[in-house]
Amino acid sequence: MMHAALGSERSLLIGGRWEAAEQVMPVINPWSGEALGAVACADPSHVARAVASALRGAEAMRDLSSGARSRILHAAAAALEAEAESFAAAITAETGKPIRAARREVARAVNTLRLSGEEAVRLAGETLAFDSFPGGEARSGHYVLEPVGVIAAITPFNDPLNLVCHKLGPAFAAGNAVVLKPAEQAPLVAIRLASLLLAAGLPGEALNLLTGRGGDFGDALTGHADVAMVSFTGGAKVAQAICRAAGIKRLAMELGGNGPVIVMDDADVGKAAAACAAGAFGAAGQNCVGVQRIYVHDAIHDVFQAALVAATEALRVGDPLDPATDVGPMIGGDEAARVIAWVDDAVARGATLLTGGERAGALVRPTLLADVPGDAPVACHEAFGPIASLFRFAALDEAIDAANGADYAIHAAIFTESHRTARHAARRLRAAGVMINDSTDYRLDAMPFGGAGRGNMGREGVGFAAREMSQTKVICYHDA
Template structure:
């Protein structure tokens, strides 16, 4: 097993210095059970110092030219690209993500930083026609985009590098400072990235990093009066708690999904089955846009079911460091036990188990269910695990209505050869993105990304996040 080269005892970055804390918590490899290190546990006192540092860092970032912000982000992207193998190994070690997928995540993170570097020099306002209304004839001017100040960024474990880059890159492009709280289960890659950014020339106090347990300092961070904005990716219950503590400040959240896919009778069955297997079981299903519900037309249901089960059975499950592995462990045994319990509950209520339904420790075998009751947890809540449920439909509107039942939605998808059907479904599906002849799992880091329904709280995607992290200032000249 490759060890993660991080001085984990000193994992708090405050005021430009790495610090330890009185308490530590272990970081464990979910596949082997090996202890990768122990990170410092921040508390409310660390929050006070980190936010004070970030206020000074925000002043330093505001004073940087857009060109200098861009240069720093490009330098960080170049450094990350040159260190890709070590970062990929660290991702695989602390999350159990298969090494091939971890390597792809590093590549995406490089792209996210480069997009951020490019956006830094594109953030601009425009002129305003003050003379468009009587009384404004002698006035001219424009608006500019300025940073909001200090941003609290809270990230999950499933993409521990790229999702951090999706917070930091746009924030720095817009000239903000950040207090970063990475996932408890996977903080080591964030520490590595922070060191890389500092080495790339980021002002010393522009990034402050607090590892540890959210319950110990989360409210102190999100409720702090000097934090101008919170950017959070994670579960709905935590999002609700953050909103209760935040007070009056900007909040951008991505709260998960329950990805529905419609497969029409004219679809390419093999292509659709392969895409849905990849979308359902990549990252062991721990993916907010992963395929969770499959609505398949009656005319092809039996053929599609056979193709889906066969493709699932071909997946290589096991050691994430083996390049041949397709599906590794979940983040921990408790999560795997939860998914198994949800699957067992559905079966007890009449669902049919077509594949999987077994676990060993944190490893949950890719699971396919049919005839699942609509109100079973595995169907109506975000599963965030390697399980997919099959449903039949006869009419497209029936499938669309079923797909739209979930409270939280990010992406939906449809497989069809009919442009008319695709356009109709794209209009009717209540999701923030509709993928045509692709699974819900597709994401380009440049596109707007976020939730719909109750999860609709802002957008990520570098360009869109950078604007969420900016505020307008109007400058008006009275020429008379």
């Protein structure tokens, strides 16, 4: 079997073979501005062939035992772990993620594949009590979980390895085939992972991969009649286009958040400030569960603000390959310019710039704002950049109501030493997860993960995603 080289233009995986295309696009290192290589640009004709291949791959996966699927995923995890440093360097090169964070992502991806291997042999149904209702006394049976078939998986740039593993691992654990469309800005790590999975024994047509511009072939992929499910992580605008094109099929979507954190007057100020700085500015803020809005009790506001500014300014900004770097560049200059425009807009509306607000190319210095009007984009939309805003509050429910003001959320957080306060906030905060004395950006890859509020549907987290990618079949015996 051919293998795709990093940065190779032969980057379309169809029918177990790597192919080129008439058009190519460059992949740019956001720190250096250098081209890492080029990838092929798929079109609807490639989609048709990839889905046809995946249909055959789905039959091959269905025929594999759960033990065989598990062994493939565990073998892939072991191979990825053996190449961890090389994969981390590749993540840093194409995303600008600091190398320490890239290493953590690889470690998480290894865990995600291992969890998927474990889930493959845990996906089981249950017996059913048919005799629980009159007329069923002579019946017995159970239900099983079966794969849905072909899944279209579309992933973003910010975790180009682990988020791909969160699509592929559960899909293969459940016995499906996948057509993967990785992020335009960061497809190279996904290409390497695909080669690794095939080498681990995955059936050749179970994974098809299409690089290029989503606008060129996205509708053809998500709307294809033989695609049973679309699993998408990204922005609401693209999600709307997917919904229009997809028609009647399963959709799983994680569309971002606007992470609120509440800091109570009994909180450990130093711990809370350090956690908020790390949660807001890790991955240059390009994190769907990153800290964005921080609500601080009046009694400690000034002390906390000083501590947060100090923690933010202590972050080292620069070359992502330097192990001492905490914050690297954003994915590109256009996104960095957007972030600065949002900062300038907030300041023009009356916000106070506490620190940061400077840009050099794709690099944006970690930025803190105060006195931000509630209707400023930086407050009411997902910033997806290194910006956080501070707000005062006097009563807990006031802060909870403000935290719930955004119409979408993934995680919320509260810092407090009071168990009663923590339980009250956990009940009332409208989010899919509430972190107590921790940042919103904490995630365990085994836990259910997704959004609450507008536009989010389905759950990731290996076991939960594997079930979303399965369907039940009831088997009933009439013994009379």
